[in-house]
Amino acid sequence: MEIEYIPLEFLKPYDKNAKIHTSKQIQEIANSIESFGFNDPIGIWHDTIVEGHGRYEAAKLIGMKEVPCIKLDQLTDEQRKAYTLVHNQTTLSSGFDCDILNDELISIQNIDMSDFGFDLSFLEEDEEQENKENERERTNKAYNLELFDENDAAGFFQMPIIKNDNVIPDDLLGMNYMLSSDNKEVGIHMYVDDYQFERLWNDPDKYLDVMREYQCVFSPDFSLYMDMPMAMKIWNVYRSRMLGNYWQRNGIKVIPTVSWAEEETFSFAFDGIPEESIVTVSTIGVKQNPYALSVWKAGMDAMIEHIKPSVILVYGGKLDYDYGDIKVRYYDNKVTERMKATKEVT
Structure with a gap:
């Protein structure tokens, strides 16, 4: 497969795309492109987008004139429709290992991952829990609870x-x-x-x-x-x-x-x-x-x-x-x- 850079004005979103992209998600994709580059080409069938509608909208949002694409013209019209659904389905069908995900998020100190849709509330919960533990320690000391057996x-x-x-x-x-x-x-x-x-x-x-x-x-x-x-x-x-x-x-x-x-x-x-x-x-x-x-x-x-x-x-x-x-x-x-x-x- 070859990557081609195609002007956005030449691309046509599929009018029956079943995947919903909210404005919040499009903003998060745009944040990712600005932070890390456009590293996932859009798949097109002739001039119609097969997969990558969210990236297309994000590219428009940040004023890009052209985007990297791969052509899927070898697909039949029916295969193109099926692949659009399959691609969206497979990206949704599995989640994250939460423990590994949280460890990775904690290790990223200089990038605000909430800009890309990650929920960092668990970090606030950890901080809140730590504050509660500190408050409990202060309470124990005030009432000498640590002395009691x-x-x-x-x-x-x-x-x-x-x-x-x-x-x-x-x-x-x-x-x-x-x-x-x-x-x-x-x-x-x-x-x-x-x-x-x-x-x-x-x-x-x-x-x-x-x-x-x-x-x-x-x-x-x-x-x-x-x-x-x-x-x-x-x-x-x-x-x-x-x-x-x-x-x-x-x-x-x-x-x-x-x-x-x-x-x-x-x-x-x-x-x-x-x-x-x-x-x-x-x-x-x-x-x-x-x-x-x-x-x-x-x-x-x-x-x-x-x-x-x-x-x-x-x-x-x-x-x-x-x-x-x-x-x-x-x-x-x-x-x-x-x-x-x-x-x-x-």
């Missing part, structure tokens, strides 16, 4: 478990002094304002080396105010258990801080603490308020029934409460003691 949790609310380390500190130091104190033969308590240990939640790894130097660390006393939404109370108990659990896994001895509010909180406030553990509670703010004292005593009853602690470390002074046979160790509230000492000096 469902196999190391207990109760309906999946409170992380703080195991019993069987340690009783000689004395206590507030966590706000742990960076500056030279005395490491003490435990670190978390009976301070919440903002002091929010930094521990926001960056659980930051103080690991510092806390390892002390005898033990209490888990944070995230507040459970009576007027808080229940969801927030559950969240604060969870955060206390989660940090204590994580610190233990990093070689720090931890004593779980137990706190509660109204009776409804008893359904989750003691989860994640094995029976016969050493636990710590606070009596700060309870003594002078009869209602608060009644709530504290009810919660202590429920805690003892649920956990059956071997030792209770009480921070803040004694209350009129019968702990039965449970060993109790009291620690003074150093802030209150310093305030009393100041008043006496004054």
